[in-house]
Amino acid sequence: MAGIDYGAIPESLAVTAVEPGDRDYPRYTASFLRGGAPALVLRPKNPAQVQDAVRFAASQRDVPLGILSAGHGISGRSLNYGGLVIDVSALDHVTPRGGRRVDIGPGARWIDVARILTPLGLAITSGDYGGVGVGGLATAGGIGWFAREHGLTIDHLRSVDVVTADGELLHASEDDNPDLFWAMRGAGANFGVAVDFEFEAVPVGDVAFAQLTFAVTDVAEFLENWGTALEASDRTVTATVLLGATRRGRANYAQATVVVDSGDSDVVLERLQPILRTAPLAQRSVAMTSYEEVMGAYLQEGRQQGVGEPLSHSAFARHLDPELSSELAAMLESGASHFFTIRSVGGAISDVPSLATAYGWRGANFALVALGSPDSGLDAWWARLSPSFEGMYLSFESDTGPENLAVAFPPAHLTRLRGLKRTYDPSGLFRDNFFIDPDVDTE
Numbered sequence: 186m187a188g189i190d191y192g193a194i195p196e197s198l199a200v201t202a203v204e205p206g207d208r209d210y211p212r213y214t215a216s217f218l219r220g221g222a223p224a225l226v227l228r229p230k231n232p233a234q235v236q237d238a239v240r241f242a243a244s245q246r247d248v249p250l251g252i253l254s255a256g257h258g259i260s261g262r263s264l265n266y267g268g269l270v271i272d273v274s275a276l277d278h279v280t281p282r283g284g285r286r287v288d289i290g291p292g293a294r295w296i297d298v299a300r301i302l303t304p305l306g307l308a309i310t311s312g313d314y315g316g317v318g319v320g321g322l323a324t325a326g327g328i329g330w331f332a333r334e335h336g337l338t339i340d341h342l343r344s345v346d347v348v349t350a351d352g353e354l355l356h357a358s359e360d361d362n363p364d365l366f367w368a369m370r371g372a373g374a375n376f377g378v379a380v381d382f383e384f385e386a387v388p389v390g391d392v393a394f395a396q397l398t399f400a401v402t403d404v405a406e407f408l409e410n411w412g413t414a415l416e417a418s419d420r421t422v423t424a425t426v427l428l429g430a431t432r433r434g435r436a437n438y439a440q441a442t443v444v445v446d447s448g449d450s451d452v453v454l455e456r457l458q459p460i461l462r463t464a465p466l467a468q469r470s471v472a473m474t475s476y477e478e479v480m481g482a483y484l485q486e487g488r489q490q491g492v493g494e495p496l497s498h499s500a501f502a503r504h505l506d507p508e509l510s511s512e513l514a515a516m517l518e519s520g521a522s523h524f525f526t527i528r529s530v531g532g533a534i535s536d537v538p539s540l541a542t543a544y545g546w547r548g549a550n551f552a553l554v555a556l557g558s559p560d561s562g563l564d565a566w567w568a569r570l571s572p573s574f575e576g577m578y579l580s581f582e583s584d585t586g587p588e589n590l591a592v593a594f595p596p597a598h599l600t601r602l603r604g605l606k607r608t609y610d611p612s613g614l615f616r617d618n619f620f621i622d623p624d625v626d627t628e
């Protein structure tokens with residue numbers, strides 16, 4: 186393909202590189218949610234080779250660059266058309282270091298992490314889907330089970346090794362390169378390729394996993410009840426509820442998944458009661474299980490099959506108050522979103538000061554995600570609802586244009602990020618995921 190200097194591929198990467206027509210190329214034509222057709226894929230096996238790959242990428246002017254860990258990007262475009270992809274999936278180690286510390290490579294998936302930590306009685310809050318990669322999630326935030334009890338994934342990060350735009354390998358922690366460490370916890374995709382994360386896990390034993398189906402006749406009332414019940418619940422409770430487009434005149438089934446971090450079934454049932462009362466139940470099952478089982482519950486193994494581009498909008502809400510609940514119900518009634526979820530945030534996430542990390546919207550109790558299609562009217566609905574929102578989680582948003590940067594980051598965070606971008610990536614090499622343009626003046 187034009188625009189790539191194939192002859193200059195570094196020797197260390199030439200043998201494993203993948204070009205169109207190669208046997209391994211079809212893997213790079215689909216990620217979990219989107220398609221692609223890159224001109225060249227570099228597959229480093231260690232940090233030194235990632236350095237070679239980044240230096241090569243920097244020498245290819247104006248070629249799109251994707252960083253691929255496990256291919257679940259919604260905002261990130263880890264694949265592209267006609268560009269370069271650095272696939273770090275081979276850096277997939279999960280190495281407990283004794284105590285609660287564990288080193289994890291970006292190419293590991295969270296199910297791999299759970300499989301190793303669960304027998305040790307440990308866990309890291311890490312999203313709700315085991316197929317998601319450590320590289321993409323741990324550089325953006327990480328909203329997951331135990332979030333209300335233990336905070337975000339990045340709140341358990343103690344250090345990260347990063348290959349920056351000039352090909353340097355930097356160790357970032359509270360003591361070493363603290364500015365870079367701050368930026369990597371929420372805006373990491375703008376600052377380099379993370380090659381190793383050092384986490385501090387938390388003790389977790391048996392947990393309860395509840396799958397509940399509510400028959401909802403009044404969606405607005407249900408959302409309000411849901412919000413009130415979740416905000417009042419114990420911090421060991423984390424939940425996600427999924428609603429589809431309402432079919433006029435028929436019950437809308439709300440599918441909820443609730444995790445309670447307790448191995449005591451009496452405690453679990455007591456903590457679930459207010460949630461069970463939010464609407465009539467059509468179905469319920471509650472299992473006492475493990476973190477590993479929870480992370481594997483909905484896992485789809487096998488080749489990724491995404492095509493095209495997803496349309497996904499993201500927002501944080503402090504409360505599901507009556508006004509927002511009835512607006513969201515009207516949006517579902519309109520058919521604008523066929524897949525709408527509300528995840529728990531708040532709790533321990535809100536205990537961390539907003540300015541402590543690049544992830545800044547810590548006051549919210551709910552993370553909202555709506556999937557639609559270009560002609561479903563979702564864009565207009567999201568714009569209409571935006572006054573009720575308080576920022577967004579960038580990882581769930583597919584519109585990564587510059588106007589959305591100020592929604593993804595609070596003003597003080599964005600100002601600091603722009604300054605740091607000028608230091609660490611002045612030419613804007615890393616630009617596939619909410620690009621912070623170093624040439625734009627600080628707002």
Ligand SMILES: Cc1cc2nc3c(=O)[nH]c(=O)nc-3n(C[C@H](O)[C@H](O)[C@H](O)COP(=O)(O)OP(=O)(O)OC[C@H]3O[C@@H](n4cnc5c(N)ncnc54)[C@H](O)[C@@H]3O)c2cc1C
Binds near residue numbers: 329380580
């Ligand atoms: C089914 C599904 C469920 C999800 N559930 C959750 C959830 O519960 N909580 C949550 O917080 N998020 C969730 N997400 C969002 C997910 O965290 C992000 O999409 C994340 O970026 C995916 O990471 P990945 O490594 O799998 O993706 P990739 O597609 O490989 O990467 C996505 C982007 O992340 C960046 N990136 C990847 N690797 C690195 C690296 N090593 N260094 C620097 N930047 C990198 C790049 O910008 C890249 O384009 C979910 C996504 C999906 C598809």
